[in-house]
Every structure is written in C-alpha cells, then in structure tokens.
Amino acid sequence: RYQAFFAHVSEGIAILDGAGKVLLLNPAGAAMLDVDPGQLEGRHVEDLTGALGAEALTTLLCAVARGEVQRDVDVRARTPTDRQLTLSVSGAPLREGDAAAILSFRDVTESRRIENELRRTKEFLEKLVDNTVDAVVAMDMRGRFILFNKGAEALTGYSTQDAFASLSAADFFVGEGIGPELLERMRSPEHGGPGRLALTRQEIVTKS
DSSP states (O other): OHHHHHTTOEEEEHHHHHTTTTTEEEEHHHHHSSSOOOBBBBBBBGGGTSSSSSHHHHHHHHHHHHTTOEEEEEEEETTTOOOOOEEEEEEEEEEEEEEEEEEEEEEHHHHHHHHHHHHHHHHHHHHHHHHHSSEEEEETTTTTTEEOOOOOOHSSSSHHHHHHHOOHHHHBSSTTTHHHHHHHHHHGGGGSSTOOOOOOOOOOOOOO
C-alpha cells in the first residue's frame, strides 16, 4: 500500500516475501542496481547482490526473520553492468499480505573508498612516525602526551604506556611554565612562523 510513496524516495526499497523473494523494488533501488524493477520481482533477494554479498545479506535476513531490526549493514554487490558497489542495507520485519520483510539500501561505495584510503594513509603515517629514529612526541592543550614514538622511548627511557598514563609536560620539560612558553614560541614569527617551532633548544628530563 506504500508503493506510490516508495516510488519517490531516494533510497532503494525492496519488499520481500517469507521465502526471500522480491515482491517490489522501487525505481531508486532499480537505478542503483542497474536493473529493470520487473527483472527482479519473483527472484530471490540474493540476486540483488550479484553473488558478492550473499553471506552478509543472508545473515541480515535471518535476523529479520527472527523479528529483529537490522541497521546499516554493509553488503557488497555487483550489478549486471559489472559495477561493484557497497550498499548500506537496513531491514525490518513486515507483516502485510505476502510481505515478510522490508529492506532499504543506499550506495556508500565512494564514502567507504574514501574511508579506506584515509585509514591506510593514517596507518602509513603512524608507522612512519613510530619507526623514525628521531624522537617525535605530541601533546594536547592540557600537556598530556597523545603521541610518543619509539625514538622518544629510546631517548627518554619512558615507554609509550608510561607517557600516556603518567607523564606530563611539567614532568618532561626542565623549568617552570615551559608548556605555555613553548605555545607562545609556536605562535610567534621567530621560530619558523606561526604554528611552527623550529631550531629551538629545550632540556627534558629522562626516566633516569
């Protein structure tokens, strides 16, 4: 009875019977999957994924069959035009006529690609910083360590866990009020420009 409404929503909508066969696929879903809506009616919902994400989709459908609502499950799919997609699928039980479940899905291929690239870049940079022979540390605005690489461990004798748990700027630097003083140096144009701190000397206290 909501078929006309589903025809105008931007997410893909599929209505399934108790056997997992497609009763209805809305235009947005058909366009997303590069199919004619009538091509999938009466076929099993796994045909939506082109045999790529069948396992994830089956797990979702089993949960829905138990009466559970599922949200934002990533399912891989391959369209008849050989496009590979990542769909974020939500499902819920439906009790109306032959209908047993409703699925909504959206294309998150590009956002997942960007997330993966950012994660790989982050992991690469973390490994690069962690394995450099120079000591590299970072602190938050309260003087707590948020980065303490292997070079810093070798130089100071503190482990990363020690630095994160109990070491502060007041313990690390020699002299009173050094933390605020370093921030002032970073803001000034005299040590490499605002936001930078280059060619400056500061004594520190090692674990020993």
